[in-house]
Amino acid sequence: MAENIDTDTVRDSEICSHAFEAHEQYQGAMAPPIYQTSLFTFPNLERFTEVMRDERSHFVYSRGLNPTVKLLEEKLAALERGEMAKAFGSGMGAISATMMTLLSAGDHVLLVNQAYGPTRQLLEQMARFGIDFDECSGDSRDVERALRPETRLIYIESPSSMRMELADLEGIASIARAHGILTAIDNTWATPLFQKPLTLGIDLSLHTLSKYIGGHSDLVGGAVIGRRELVARIFEHGHQLLGAALSPHSAFLALRGLRTLPVRMRQHQSNVLDVIQYLAVQQEITAIHHPCLATGEAALWVEKQLSGQAGLLSFEIDNPTYARIAGFINALQTFRIGVSWGGYESLAISQRQPDDTGPTLIRLAIGLEAPELLIEDLKRGFQTLR
Ligand SMILES: Cc1ncc(COP(=O)(O)O)c(C=O)c1O
Missing domain, CATH: 3.90.1150.10 (Aspartate Aminotransferase, domain 1)
Structure with a gap:
């Protein structure tokens, strides 16, 4: 019997249900509280001064960190086997923050498979900032042929959401690494339960929480998951400055979605x-x-x-x-x-x-x-x- 247990499935069910929850801090409440607050206060100016030196690690203002949102982020990072997750006010918030953080004028992006329409439109808009893109199939040989010296990001959808096209994630990740190019995937179709791209060498996994994770058609949200250093950069620039923060109430709904x-x-x-x-x-x-x-x-x-x-x-x-x-x-x-x-x-x-x-x-x-x-x-x- 024991050898039939799928350890990933068991671990994922623990993450979706109990992991990271501290019921003793919630007066024993089974459902985590919704910290519906814009700001957090401090007992004295010394503590405030200390906290402001490292604002992104403390609860200061809910455009940055909020306890309900943080619980969701911890669960999403663990489900994807990533070091850190940052939640956003929508999937497009997560996608645009990632692109705006990682790309500069003169850079080239390779879109693998037919991207979600607004993702492609975003890249069309980024031509105004000197960022160019091409599209190719999910075959790693096709990807390698389409690379340019200025390619900085390979952005994949697999499975994609109109024709459900697939991509060779390990093959693409290894080509990208050899060229020092970052890879990101929109992993919404599969959810972190059915596909774990970071374990296949992809740098960033993105989601709209508005689909299966929310699961009840009552919330809009997004997330980026990956190595701490990379997600922290996206948090500092794309999240804090562009401002697509997830509301505590939507984070609560996403947490409830994860349960089932x-x-x-x-x-x-x-x-x-x-x-x-x-x-x-x-x-x-x-x-x-x-x-x-x-x-x-x-x-x-x-x-x-x-x-x-x-x-x-x-x-x-x-x-x-x-x-x-x-x-x-x-x-x-x-x-x-x-x-x-x-x-x-x-x-x-x-x-x-x-x-x-x-x-x-x-x-x-x-x-x-x-x-x-x-x-x-x-x-x-x-x-x-x-
Ligand atoms: C595959 C995919 N990625 C991203 C998005 C954007 O997510 P949101 O609507 O939460 O901004 C969608 C929305 O339909 C989608 O289908």
């Missing part, structure tokens, strides 16, 4: 595998994008990097006109139409335009409802295509 993350992710996985089994035999479908269907080298990356399957997938139908896609999505009753993903609820969207331009994908976020209910709902959609 392992259970929810197991259910998302089970549900998505059932839904994909159903989709795989629908004659109108021409392609399904999800890491569980990866082939060739990508399948090897999945085996090495991912310890579970999250619930976000996309697929394509034959003759993908706007009218057909809208007919399909509008027929769904359990799936709601909306951006974002990672909550308890199932969602469907497409970026197809009424003039039949734009991406042809239909994206589904598979929630926690009974899979039978979801499949029944999808049948309503497919009936409109026949």
Whole structure:
């Protein structure tokens, strides 16, 4: 029996539930208090003067450190096996703070896979500050070919959030290290439970907490995790000065989300595998994008990097006109139409335009409802295509 225990899973469940909590300091309360305060006061000026010499290690002002946010940061760092985490007011807050801290005029960024739209837009904006970028696939040979002498950051999404593309994380990390280039990954799809990029040599793992970690579609937040020296720099510059701080109340909601993350992710996985089994035999479908269907080298990356399957997938139908896609999505009753993903609820969207331009994908976020209910709902959609 003992040899079957997955030590990572056991440790992660301890981190999500009890680790770093000091109930005796909370009057025995099971839920940690929400330190809903903007500032912290000191008994005398001597103590204040001492604390201000190292402001980022003390509770001074909640744009910097706050006890509720700090508890979340400790748990996130431990889940990713990183030294330090910093939480942000949104995923984009974390991404922009990272880029603004690490990049200077003349630098080049390599985007691996199709980045989340606003991440790419941010890099387009950074052209105004003399920062350039290119895009490439997740194959490390492709990455090596796309490097420039001025490349400072390789920014990866794996799995990515529209086509669920994958990248060879170990291969890319080793090329980057050989060239003295930093690597960062948006690890939101997998969550820290299903993928631990820092253990594969990636320097920084970024998250939006607004998806699976929050898990209930009621908070917006973000985080950066990595080596202390690197995250401390992002804290000092990108976090403190750009000001995208996470509120104590949102940190509390993220902590509450973490409690059930392992259970929810197991259910998302089970549900998505059932839904994909159903989709795989629908004659109108021409392609399904999800890491569980990866082939060739990508399948090897999945085996090495991912310890579970999250619930976000996309697929394509034959003759993908706007009218057909809208007919399909509008027929769904359990799936709601909306951006974002990672909550308890199932969602469907497409970026197809009424003039039949734009991406042809239909994206589904598979929630926690009974899979039978979801499949029944999808049948309503497919009936409109026949
Ligand atoms: C993959 C991915 N990364 C980052 C973000 C940005 O996170 P936030 O909305 O919390 O700013 C999103 C949001 O949808 C996302 O899907």
